[in-house]
Amino acid sequence: MREMQWPAPRPREGLIIERPRLSVEAITGLGHVLISGDLQGALNALAPQAPLLGLFGLAPDGPYALRVARDSALLVTPAPIFVDPAQRGEFFATAVDDGFAVLTLRGTDVADVLSQGASVDFAVSSPSACVMFAGFRTLIVRRPDGVRLHLEASYREAMLEWLEGA
Numbered sequence: 001m002r003e004m005q006w007p008a009p010r011p012r013e014g015l016i017i018e019r020p021r022l023s024v025e026a027i028t029g030l031g032h033v034l035i036s037g038d039l040q041g042a043l044n045a046l047a048p049q050a051p052l053l054g055l056f057g058l059a060p061d062g063p064y065a066l067r068v069a070r071d072s073a074l075l076v077t078p079a080p081i082f083v084d085p086a087q088r089g090e091f092f093a094t095a096v097d098d099g100f101a102v103l104t105l106r107g108t109d110v111a112d113v114l115s116q117g118a119s120v121d122f123a124v125s126s127p128s129a130c131v132m133f134a135g136f137r138t139l140i141v142r143r144p145d146g147v148r149l150h151l152e153a154s155y156r157e158a159m160l161e162w163l164e165g166a
Contacts, residue, residue, distance in 0.1 A: 010160060017164055021109040024163050026156075027102040027148070031077035037091035039065070039073050045088060047075060055126040059141045059148065066129035066139040066150065074100070074139060074150060101156035103163075106146035113166045114140075114147065134162040 010016050010026075017024035035042040043050050043065055050063035052073060057066075063077040075093075083095040105113060114122055117134040129139045136159055139150040151159055 010157065016103075016160055019107070019109075022105065022107040022113060022163075022166075024160065025104045025106070027104055029079060030097075030102055031075075031080035032096045032100045032150075033075040033077070033081065033083050033093050034072065034096050035065070035075055035091055035093045036072040038089070039067070039071065039091070041089060042073075042091040042093055043075070045091075046081065046083065046093060047077060050075060050077075053129055053141055055120070055129050055131060056122045056140055056142055056147075057125065057129065059143050061144075064141070066141060067127055068130045068139070069128060076102075076150065099153055100150050101153040101159075103149045103151075103156075103159065104143065104146045105149065105163075109166075110147050113163065116166050117162070134159060134166075 013026050013028040015023060015025050033046065039052060043052065047063040050065050052065045052067055053059060054067055063075065065073045065075045067073045080097045083093045118131050120131050129141060130137060131140060133140065136151050136155045141148050
């Protein structure tokens with residue numbers, strides 16, 4: 001009855017997993033906006049400097065957008081931004097700041113963890129940043145300080161459990 005014996009929740013932010021060759025840090029305070037329709041029009045209106053990235057793209061320190069599908073993306077900003085959920089011309093935008101968890105992986109074992117979690121060749125990019133990673137729909141992007149995973153917040157604990165065993 002392991003499912004009845006839940007451990008205490010982990011901290012919402014900061015270093016969660018620390019091993020000699022892998023660390024996992026939870027990042028909070030970022031803004032997340034789901035956009036659909038005219039992605040370039042949405043980015044021009046909400047964050048003009050944000051690049052639209054695919055799988056394993058290199059994300060800047062400022063805002064960036066992760067393509068989910070042909071006509072949808074997740075805009076990530078350094079802090080939450082106000083978004084009126086009404087349609088704006090050819091696109092929709094909905095703030096989902098608390099709907100996504102962000103984990104940064106660092107260390108020499110990151111490549112091994114990525115290969116265990118997804119049957120994807122990360123050397124060959126894809127227009128979509130979204131893959132099934134460790135059984136969860138995850139948006140994966142590179143950062144100068146590691147690899148960042150964006151996933152639905154409700155799967156955060158399960159992902160951390162998987163990462164502990166990787």
